[in-house]
Amino acid sequence: MKVVAVLSAIGGAGATTIAAHLATALHLQKRQTLAFDFCTENLLRLHFGMSWNDNGGFAADLLQGRDWHKSAYRSATGVDFVPFGQLTSEESLDRLTGWLKEHPGWFRNQLSAIQAPHDTITICDCPRMPAALREQVLAAADLILLVCSPDTVSYASATRIAAEVRMAHGPSTMIVLNGFDSSRRLDRDISVLLRTQHKASLSPVVVHRDESLREALACKQTVFDFAPSSQAAYDFSALSTWTLARLGQEEVHA
Amino acid sequence: MAQHAPKQQAPYAAGNDVTSLFSHFGDYSRRATYHEVVRQDAAINAACRWPLLAEIEGIGADPAIATIPAAATAK
Numbered sequence: 383m384k385v386v387a388v389l390s391a392i393g394g395a396g397a398t399t400i401a402a403h404l405a406t407a408l409h410l411q412k413r414q415t416l417a418f419d420f421c422t423e424n425l426l427r428l429h430f431g432m433s434w435n436d437n438g439g440f441a442a443d444l445l446q447g448r449d450w451h452k453s454a455y456r457s458a459t460g461v462d463f464v465p466f467g468q469l470t471s472e473e474s475l476d477r478l479t480g481w482l483k484e485h486p487g488w489f490r491n492q493l494s495a496i497q498a499p500h501d502t503i504t505i506c507d508c509p510r511m512p513a514a515l516r517e518q519v520l521a522a523a524d525l526i527l528l529v530c531s532p533d534t535v536s537y538a539s540a541t542r543i544a545a546e547v548r549m550a551h552g553p554s555t556m557i558v559l560n561g562f563d564s565s566r567r568l569d570r571d572i573s574v575l576l577r578t579q580h581k582a583s584l585s586p587v588v589v590h591r592d593e594s595l596r597e598a599l600a601c602k603q604t605v606f607d608f609a610p611s612s613q614a615a616y617d618f619s620a621l622s623t624w625t626l627a628r629l630g631q632e633e634v635h636a
Numbered sequence: 637m638a639q640h641a642p643k644q645q646a647p648y649a650a651g652n653d654v655t656s657l658f659s660h661f662g663d664y665s666r667r668a669t670y671h672e673v674v675r676q677d678a679a680i681n682a683a684c685r686w687p688l689l690a691e692i693e694g695i696g697a698d699p700a701i702a703t704i705p706a707a708a709t710a711k
Binding site for chain 2: 534535537538567568570571572574575577578579
């Protein structure tokens with residue numbers, strides 16, 4: 383099993399949107415895929431059409447000693463996903479992060495134990511904080527997709543995180559520029575800097591700004607259902623193809 | 637009727653950009669170097685348009701808008 387961690391450089395860069403669409407694109411390319419939400423905001427599920435009022439997810443199951451596998455769902459498109467779920471209090475989150483700190487390899491071990499085809503790809507919506515949740519995902523990851531919006535702070539944060547992971551000999555980390563609009567000068571300049579100064583850690587696939595994405599989420603769908611001919615659908619198909627190739631490279635180098 | 641004399645062609649002179657390119661990469665037969673120089677110039681231009689980007693890239697800070705520690709202003 384391969385694990386891809388999708389991590390936002392700063393809040394709102396679009397990691398959840400990318401994780402949901404990458405998982406769906408891989409599924410549509412007939413790859414066995416599992417989407418896993420480690421973010422306490424619990425939003426990944428909405429892209430897959432889950433009810434707003436359904437609070438199910440693995441976090442509460444884990445705290446209450448229940449089997450978290452029962453928190454897995456399947457979207458109308460056929461994508462299997464595990465939501466984070468709704469925790470009832472801050473105290474519950476503290477208990478969860480405390481437990482995860484004491485069991486640093488928990489997620490990696492759980493994925494290894496799943497009876498799934500060996501070529502299954504798990505796409506994780508990875509939070510920046512709390513660190514205990516983030517570290518669970520990064521410890522299992524074969525590839526980190528670092529989502530960068532075309533703004534200055536996101537660029538600074540993404541390039542810094544990529545350098546830090548490289549220095550720490552962490553998993554292969556690639557920056558994905560998300561929400562790019564070529565009619566905006568700052569977007570073009572950020573793109574130039576990424577392509578010139580950080581070429582080795584930049585995904586060649588750019589996700590363009592596309593109103594279809596916001597509208598699709600408002601309709602509880604991905605763009606593959608809502609607007610299959612959109613630029614976003616094209617971009618995510620390309621991103622999934624590139625991700626598969628990249629995971630293949632990682633396997634060769636391992 | 638008086639004929640307008642044709643405009644005299646200016647002798648060829650290398651523009652500043654060409655001159656700077658020669659100074660950048662010297663041996664014009666090395667195309668890879670040329671591409672690298674062009675990319676580097678594009679990156680510097682991109683960063684210099686935005687003071688925060690320029691700071692991040694280590695190209696320079698705008699002293700006019702730099703902050704100073706509050707303690708330094710205490711009387």
